[in-house]
Amino acid sequence: MTNPKKLMRGIFVALALVAAPLAGISGTLIGVDAAQAQEQQLISAVLFEGNSGFSDAQLLAMVNVAEQGRFSQAGLAADAESIRLAYVGKGYMGVTVTPRVEQSESGRARVTFVVNEGQRTGIAAINFTGNNSIGSGTLKSIIRTHETSLLSWLFRDDTYSEDLLTIDRGLIELYYMNHGYPDAQVTSAVGEYDASRNAYFVNFTISEGERYRFGQVGVETSIPGLNPDAMTGAIRTGKGGTYSLADLQKSQEDLAFEATAQGYAFADVRPRVDRDVANSTFNVTYLVDEGARIYVERINISGNTKTRDAVIRRELDFGEGDPFNRSMVQRGKTRIEGLGFFKTVGFDMQAGSAPDKVVINITVEEQSTGDYGLTAGFDSSAGLLGEVSVTERNFLGRGQYVRAAVSASESGQSYDFSFTEPRFMGLRMSSGVDVYHRITEETDKNTYGTTATGGQIRFGAPITTDLSASIFTGLEQKVLKDHEAPFTDVFNPGHVVDFENTFNKAWVGYSLAYNTLDETKHPSEGIYATFSQQYIGWDYNLLKTEAKARYFMPLLSDWNVIGSVKAQAGYIAALDGGTVSPLEAFRSAGSIVRGFQSGGMGPRLNSSQELLGYTGYVAASAEIEFPIPVLPETYGVRGAVWADAALIDGNGALSGMGAVDGGSIDQNFKSSVGASIIWDSPFGPLRGDFAHVLNKATDDKTQVFSLTLQQLL
Template identity: 40%
Template structure:
């Protein structure tokens, strides 16, 4: 029936004492002047509801016998019935005291199947479509499902997918529905061009954005999938990069995307205007809040006159000032930076204004988009909760924390008006990402222990609870074995305390002369001091067992003095097993800008520990390490790093044991084996009481490879020493003096789809004759 004829029929029915409501194709037309004023019916009669049932129809009607109703109630009832999706037509009429509801039922879907899909499995597509088995067959719903399937394929780079349907009747009123999918070829990204960039090359800017050109590994990374939202995020990444490197006037003029339908390839052109580069001018803090002295807050400011302008430093300064003022009892105080731009000498002076902001409270924190991570995991990163004073710097700090977790591909925090003028709703939009990883590490020494391998599985957001779990297993050709299990709860008992434990076991041998087994566990608690500084307290208990290789064979023959085992290790064998009970404390400072590929920042740690609360070890040990990263050239993306480490151990009760002393080698000094340097007796590593190491390294994009592959070259130089011995009789021991070892080398660093993959080849240039060399090492991390 046409809509116009229905309207005429309805108009002609106005003169009748009974009203009729008819609807088709989603349109409801109301009639009856009597009904418009109000009416009362005594009963409801439902016609045509064979499969759905009369009760289901009545439950979706707002009209009840004995109660007055009007056109609004009839209209709402029609809408509700259509909204169920079970009906193709709904008509409501009034006959005397009876409300007559005539419905025409849609067919029911008996089964939904997918044909032709290989890249997206059935389970994935079932979660996309809304048409479900035993649900209504609706043309409009199916059309929307086709678009949803196309969007899902566009998300994996197949924008030219074709989707049709086939309907097969199987019984009266029931059909099977098949979505027939022609997946087509992957839509690739052939070119990403930058226009207007003079300070930084295309390669440097390409490294900043998530959208990548197609390459031979794109089927794993999916980074060559064009997505408009991802391109907007890339534009923001470019802005932040330029703003943090002095280009305060930077802007993205346009991002043009063209599709070559012949080759099914996108070409993306991003046009930018870099503007001039600025340095900081005069810096000051002014306060209008009584009791707050702006001059005293200046020491919290990270921006310094003469330094390159950085929006990040301005933000950190604002947060530091806001936190201090809030702690002083002014929760509503706000910090606003005022810029004074000097175009003649390209400087920007910044004055941080502290004033009493408007009183506003957090009405609620609304979290959206998290399909895996629990709400409370996100909520606990906020230093505010419902009812607290609203503070923008606190919100910015929470955003930075959420991004640092590594649980999300994007984090956006916005605000919306609350139920009153002084109420604010904080809206948190996140997108979950995979947080599991598989890693593998390996090494090989010529003439040494040969090939060794370790594999581990990590999950840093276990079950969406934010918990960290790691399981690792290692082994080598010499029957060495290692086993490790770690668990960390980042918010122990609801406090910002990362509590966890480690359980470990290792089985190794040394030149086939003796076997070594170590089994133990560690309990630890870490507390943050600042955003970049944390402290950890731990307790470790170990049991160490030394046996002569082959000494306890099938015939239980004991070892003899003729066996090729040095005296200290023979003592370890005779008195095995040994026990250690260790209490330790660490302080860690971490300001690295990126965990995978740091370009700026410092990582430093200091640890001291005491052994002697029971067990066979009695010592005090202290050791530290430091690493500094700095971009030597933004234009050429050249990154330099300097590192150093040191340690010393002293006995607190008699001689030290071999296992109490430090053992260093290939990890600290590339070109040497693990435990490859330091004091030795008859070829066995005894360790040392003191060590120092230093290293310098530079890494850079390899010119022969596209930068989208993230393959970088490295050159490095390592130096260090391990000396001193306090295990008793030193007769025959070599390497106790402070003899310097050094090595130089080169390597390849690949930020692969599986994680960082590194190959190093080092040659010792200063060593002792008894040192053990290992020229080649590699390590690898695989994310899934």
């Protein structure tokens, strides 16, 4: 039904427009006040001035005036308030937004929102009260609210938000529950604004409660034929271990998976937890019973504009029509989150079309999966170096990994390309290909220049939850050149040519990886181990074997101090009883014992000091990693102290290559100690190692400092 007031206004305006020329009046509406006339004007443009916290496009999306095409004073005021509130949410307390209206030559109005951002508000300090067992630095590292720091102008991570405080309360309580404090509560979380400093002071008050450990742990089942003893290997809550809600939930999921593997798809696992207050322990019994026979009717996926549905569905161990099991659903959610493609992953279960059916709704929020790297650095052996790389972890939304990189240094260039399909032919098996072209120039540190071109294909598959295997095969051609050692061409006397020789190789091998780490990026507990063997043929006849393992343990978990020990060994043998080519011998130095240059240890030729490498080694390392007290943990900077030692085969099968420099093999035991700075940079985890070598051969080449990427092994 038409509004009578609007109808009368329209008639009145129409009469005024007709009457205006007759009265000889130009540009004025008779009987209509200025505000009413302005409301009827069309908008020619919507502009913004003084904004740096938000782009013009972001601000344009906040206002309604652009969509309506007309404006009113009330509408402009509402749009200005929307912009102001957006700035407040981003940490700008003194912001003002003033709309300005200007007439254009066409008679339309140009609207400009003038923004005075003022000074951005930060967070001066975050304080904790009642945290007697867990340090403030550790708690600051797990919450979303961050103190203002030297880099806050770049990352804008010091915004105060009531919503963030609510999230932080949950994160703190969850951290406590995973570290032995099931009754911990954040009783208050408040932020107080200090106008004199234009900053907030945030205070968390914590009630920790008593610390608990796990007591007796067992499995009981009412399902005939189900073997509970065969399921105990999936339990992560061992007797004497610190109470952890995450370990309880993970054990519940893994036990449900084991029951499904034994053919009981409807098995329902519930932990019965009995508190022993006197001994501060929880006795846990996992009850495995027959659950309700409910089936998955439909799986709906939303929010994935780039990632294909199939990439998400293949992470689930069930499909539409399969039995519904809550533990299996939780495992699927964890796997989807582990892809790294999404900011958030939400699962919601709804009743289906029948009492025995359920509908699962999966909602995801995508995030960027592409990285464009431009890095520069310095290496003691290669000199100045740089790399340009492009990486996409979700290529074309198919979940495929693609990386292309070009690097250059004073000693050469390298071109690399890798492609990985995580689900080869739809199976839970990966496949991939790597190709490369690498040029090493002849320098004072490299007797020979080399040009190597090669590639390999690989396949990998999980064997158990923690163990995976892969096989690989490849080809390479390497050309050696020595411009300083010319010789006379026997087919063309009088013509001097440079020394050049070509080596071809083919290899085939396998590797095993065992991983029980609690987190891959920043592990604090668990083991990561690898074992690999490969046969190298064509111009060679070699068998190469390597084993590596690293064990992480929390030393002072309340203060985020982590210890680790690493052991590794390798051996390469000539199967025909001959010598091992220096091109295939081990040459690693700094990755085994820090403080040595790349290729800085091992036997060398007496005549040219050419590195021959070594055919076997055994090495061990111990490291303690800790937060740096003077720096906020939000900087992502940590410190470490360490000790390395190794014993290498100083001669071995290389003895037939010529006279070996005695100064390169007079001490085959190598050791060093040192300290490191580790930075979780946008380019990846970088570490700078300061080393002092304790044992070395006379002619080994050492270095005090090295900058490398942080590696698990």
